[in-house]
Amino acid sequence: MNVSTTTVDTKAESLWTRFFQSVRRNIQSYILLVAVAVIWAIFFFWTNGSYLDPQNISNLFRQMCVTSFLSIGMVLVIVTGSIDLSVGKLAGFVSVVVAYLQFYVWFKLFPGQVVLPAILSVICGLLVGLLAGVIQGYIIAYLGLPAFIVTLGGMWLFNGLLLLVTQGKTIAANQPVFSDIAQGYIPSMWGWAIFALIVLALLWNVFSGRRSKQKYNFTPRPLYLDLLTVGIVAVLIFAYLYSVNNYKGIPVPVLLLAIAAILMAYAANNTRFGRYTYAIGGNRDAARFSGVSIKGTLFRVFVLMGFLCGVAGIVLASYVGYGTIAAGTGYELDAIAATILGGTSPLGGVGTIHGALIGALIIASLTTGLQMMNVQPSWQYVVKAIILVAAVYVDVYFKQHR
Amino acid sequence: MDDENILEFKHVTKQFPGVVALDDVTFDIRRGEIHGICGENGAGKSTLVKVLSGVYPYGTYEGTVIYDGEELKLGQSSIQEAIKKGIAIVYQELTLVPTRTVGENVYLGKEPVEHGRIIWDKVYADTRAILTKYQLNVDPRAVVNNLGVGKMQMVEIAKALSENAKILILDEPTSALSRAEVERLMEILRTLQQNGITCIYISHRLEEFFLITDRVTVMRDGKVVTTQSTKNVIQSDLVKYMVGREMKERFPKGNRKPGDVVFEVESLEAVDPNNPNRKILNGVGFNVRRGEILGIAGLMGSGRTELVTTLFGEYGIISKGKIKMNGQEIKPKSAREAINAGLSLVPEDRKKMGLILIETILRNISLPNLDQFSKFFRINSNAELQASLQQAKSLTIKTPSLEVLTETLSGGNQQKVVISKWLLSKPEVLIMDDPTRGIDVGAKFEIYKLMNDLAEKGVAIVMISSDLEEVLGMSDRVMVMCRGFSTATLPAAEADKERIMALATGVPVA
Numbered sequence: 068m069n070v071s072t073t074t075v076d077t078k079a080e081s082l083w084t085r086f087f088q089s090v091r092r093n094i095q096s097y098i099l100l101v102a103v104a105v106i107w108a109i110f111f112f113w114t115n116g117s118y119l120d121p122q123n124i125s126n127l128f129r130q131m132c133v134t135s136f137l138s139i140g141m142v143l144v145i146v147t148g149s150i151d152l153s154v155g156k157l158a159g160f161v162s163v164v165v166a167y168l169q170f171y172v173w174f175k176l177f178p179g180q181v182v183l184p185a186i187l188s189v190i191c192g193l194l195v196g197l198l199a200g201v202i203q204g205y206i207i208a209y210l211g212l213p214a215f216i217v218t219l220g221g222m223w224l225f226n227g228l229l230l231l232v233t234q235g236k237t238i239a240a241n242q243p244v245f246s247d248i249a250q251g252y253i254p255s256m257w258g259w260a261i262f263a264l265i266v267l268a269l270l271w272n273v274f275s276g277r278r279s280k281q282k283y284n285f286t287p288r289p290l291y292l293d294l295l296t297v298g299i300v301a302v303l304i305f306a307y308l309y310s311v312n313n314y315k316g317i318p319v320p321v322l323l324l325a326i327a328a329i330l331m332a333y334a335a336n337n338t339r340f341g342r343y344t345y346a347i348g349g350n351r352d353a354a355r356f357s358g359v360s361i362k363g364t365l366f367r368v369f370v371l372m373g374f375l376c377g378v379a380g381i382v383l384a385s386y387v388g389y390g391t392i393a394a395g396t397g398y399e400l401d402a403i404a405a406t407i408l409g410g411t412s413p414l415g416g417v418g419t420i421h422g423a424l425i426g427a428l429i430i431a432s433l434t435t436g437l438q439m440m441n442v443q444p445s446w447q448y449v450v451k452a453i454i455l456v457a458a459v460y461v462d463v464y465f466k467q468h469r
Numbered sequence: 470m471d472d473e474n475i476l477e478f479k480h481v482t483k484q485f486p487g488v489v490a491l492d493d494v495t496f497d498i499r500r501g502e503i504h505g506i507c508g509e510n511g512a513g514k515s516t517l518v519k520v521l522s523g524v525y526p527y528g529t530y531e532g533t534v535i536y537d538g539e540e541l542k543l544g545q546s547s548i549q550e551a552i553k554k555g556i557a558i559v560y561q562e563l564t565l566v567p568t569r570t571v572g573e574n575v576y577l578g579k580e581p582v583e584h585g586r587i588i589w590d591k592v593y594a595d596t597r598a599i600l601t602k603y604q605l606n607v608d609p610r611a612v613v614n615n616l617g618v619g620k621m622q623m624v625e626i627a628k629a630l631s632e633n634a635k636i637l638i639l640d641e642p643t644s645a646l647s648r649a650e651v652e653r654l655m656e657i658l659r660t661l662q663q664n665g666i667t668c669i670y671i672s673h674r675l676e677e678f679f680l681i682t683d684r685v686t687v688m689r690d691g692k693v694v695t696t697q698s699t700k701n702v703i704q705s706d707l708v709k710y711m712v713g714r715e716m717k718e719r720f721p722k723g724n725r726k727p728g729d730v731v732f733e734v735e736s737l738e739a740v741d742p743n744n745p746n747r748k749i750l751n752g753v754g755f756n757v758r759r760g761e762i763l764g765i766a767g768l769m770g771s772g773r774t775e776l777v778t779t780l781f782g783e784y785g786i787i788s789k790g791k792i793k794m795n796g797q798e799i800k801p802k803s804a805r806e807a808i809n810a811g812l813s814l815v816p817e818d819r820k821k822m823g824l825i826l827i828e829t830i831l832r833n834i835s836l837p838n839l840d841q842f843s844k845f846f847r848i849n850s851n852a853e854l855q856a857s858l859q860q861a862k863s864l865t866i867k868t869p870s871l872e873v874l875t876e877t878l879s880g881g882n883q884q885k886v887v888i889s890k891w892l893l894s895k896p897e898v899l900i901m902d903d904p905t906r907g908i909d910v911g912a913k914f915e916i917y918k919l920m921n922d923l924a925e926k927g928v929a930i931v932m933i934s935s936d937l938e939e940v941l942g943m944s945d946r947v948m949v950m951c952r953g954f955s956t957a958t959l960p961a962a963e964a965d966k967e968r969i970m971a972l973a974t975g976v977p978v979a
Contacts, residue, residue, distance in 0.1 A: 280851055283854070285854070334846075337848055337850075338846045338847065338848060339839045339840070339843055340846075342832065342836065346828070349827050349828050350821075350824070350827075352821055353822050353823060354836070356804050356814065357837040357890065358803075358837045359805075416825070416827050
């Protein structure tokens with residue numbers, strides 16, 4: 068390795084070099100995308116094409132939403148070196164609380180209304196999740212109890228509360244407006260409008276980024292590269308949009324997920340809070356000695372996770388249309404699996420939001436595909452287990468043999 | 470010829486990226502001798518030990534090591550292989566389990582077993598036998614935690630000997646020992662020698678070589694400078710061989726005029742946060758002026774690191790005394806508070822506490838300073854990059870880009886990243902705990918120059934060092950610590966090795 072004095076890699080190196088460098092840095096994400104493509108291709112053949120028809124794609128993305136909300140929160144939890152086992156049952160608890168309110172409470176207080184109850188349910192669901200996050204976060208961050216035990220206890224607690232609320236019964240949560248949250252679609256027109264907005268936002272991002280770089284005397288990347296990246300992203304979104312608009316449009320929860328994911332990614336990459344989570348996971352002692360507030364950051368991570376559980380619970384209730392006694396069972400494991408599959412290291416310090424989304428997509432793709440092929444649920448578990456472990460093995464192998 | 474030597478190094482070379490740790494090392498150790506090895510930090514002593522002990526197995530270095538007549542080819546489970554061959558090492562950091570007894574520690578991993586059960590009687594009987602044979606005065610049933618450092622070391626030696634060691638390597642055995650304990654160690658080594666065991670004695674305390682060793686090898690920059698019979702050399706010869714240039718050349722000339730007192734510590738006492746009954750600081754007082762370098766000397770265990778981590782708000786709980794910055798009392802309860810008050814700490818163990826190894830240089834440098842580049846919730850990554858680049862350039866960190874992970878850097882460059890990180894926070898007082906430990910000579914010089922530059926700009930620097938020459942060469946004043954106390958602060962003109970050593974060991978100065 069030739070060492071030289073410090074330079075920032077702003078000189079115009081050959082296009083190929085920079086492309087390969089960028090690929091190498093993000094190799095994990097690219098491999099995951101390839102994996103998705105491969106899985107889709109395999110199921111496409113095995114189901115004689117019905118796997119990729121618009122209705123199925125639409126359902127696929129909708130199905131991954133609940134776990135995805137949990138996964139994107141789980142990324143930062145695991146990045147700090149912590150864990151949250153309560154997310155499944157917390158989401159479940161929120162879903163039954165919301166169902167209870169929708170079924171028993173609002174119509175009494177506001178007879179005839181549908182929009183107001185839906186809004187109130189959302190607020191209440193988010194508050195429940197937030198509160199749970201605050202309590203668990205406080206115990207873990209400020210009282211210093213191990214997250215594993217605290218959230219395990221949390222899981223049991225929420226399960227118990229869930230059963231108390233439902234009293235063993237299933238509660239209907241399929242009222243209009245409320246059920247639109249998870250079962251509604253964005254009409255095509257609005258879909259295209261959103262697309263236009265996204266493209267404009269991306270372009271604005273590119274140009275303001277370039278302006279900022281110039282202000283600091285850094286040479287920005289060649290313009291065509293930036294535009295090419297925007298172009299590729301636009302094409303992918305276009306493909307998705309075209310496909311779903313052939314069915315009924317973007318499912319509402321997918322839009323909600325996209326917004327949540329963008330916000331989380333921004334938090335992880337562009338805020339001090341995000342940096343601190345990676346620092347704590349990378350080396351807790353060094354982070355402490357660098358002035359990072361371990362307690363404050365951990366607390367925030369769990370509060371955020373609780374909030375996202377609230378979101379997941381609301382979507383869950385709306386999606387299923389009922390608050391059930393088994394709501395949320397096992398979701399924490401799906402969330403953790405998706406996060407780790409997406410490249411988050413179980414040891415902390417490494418992980419991305421988009422990786423977790425792709426991980427969730429892979430798991431959902433597998434589940435849907437196997438269902439379409441009428442594979443027994445038991446075998447589905449076996450297949451998913453093998454793939455999860457194999458994927459982590461590949462990941463570890465690559466990391467060791469850079 | 471083969472019989473006379475138990476160990477021969479022939480042209481052994483070991484390289485790391487950027488550093489040659491061992492450079493064509495060739496010398497031998499005779500059977501039954503006590504052979505001293507000395508050299509500065511980074512001279513290669515630890516690497517040599519790691520080659521012998523199996524940490525660096527056969528194939529990770531060039532050259533040949535001949536042990537007991539055969540070439541040493543330690544393979545996969547190399548550390549255990551080395552132990553089975555009779556190569557035993559007593560490290561500076563003790564490897565005992567403090568909550569278990571002496572006997573349990575000595576036979577850890579090799580307990581005698583019958584029908585699946587450990588025969589404790591045999592464990593203790595065998596332990597007693599070893600202790601008696603080598604005249605180690607320790608109770609085999611004592612719990613290690615309750616022993617003093619000197620006795621713990623005896624247990625380590627017993628542990629080594631229980632594997633039928635033929636050659637015992639002691640790495641800095643006396644840094645934490647009292648005078649009496651040092652003498653006892655010497656007697657133990659003589660007993661070992663009488664029993665036919667060869668000893669390699671690695672130490673910074675040159676005077677000890679003349680008490681116990683038969684021959685001495687001096688290393689510098691990975692090379693063997695010379696091997697001499699101890700009778701034929703005196704201490705200043707060893708120093709000359711070790712340093713290679715006059716001491717004056719090792720340290721750049723400073724051109725600074727210290728100003729007002731900026732930081733003061735008064736009668737500071739502190740306790741261990743995990744054990745409030747244990748005092749870690751018994752009364753420390755000193756001050757630092759702007760533009761001054763204050764050296765803090767003292768033996769291992771004197772409380773220097775405890776002092777600075779307490780000052781930084783991240784370890785000891787202050788029970789008495791005051792800390793003042795610019796005349797105002799401060800009570801840092803966390804690193805963040807200390808940083809906000811104008812302090813910075815370059816910690817002793819840069820890998821554990823100074824750097825996040827899996828992160829990039831950029832993110833390490835900016836971590837404590839993110840507030841400088843953030844408005845509302847957003848980090849301005851361009852401002853971050855610009856400021857960090859500037860720091861990296863002014864410290865001449867050798868790297869093609871700031872996106873490189875710090876774990877790939879050499880020790881010297883890693884330390885520079887840590888220093889950059891703190892400089893970016895514009896501290897008034899920069900505390901450095903053993904800043905040049907484990908760094909090659911060239912990088913050390915750069916760091917010394919940097920310290921001079923900073924002092925000239927008005928930063929107050931507090932430098933802890935275990936290297937007396939470094940303390941003497943760089944400091945304007947020297948404060949000496951001993952067993953949790955600060956003993957005295959000497960101006961550079963009055964400080965010399967003997968006085969410092971005397972203060973550090975608690976021997977009253979004539």
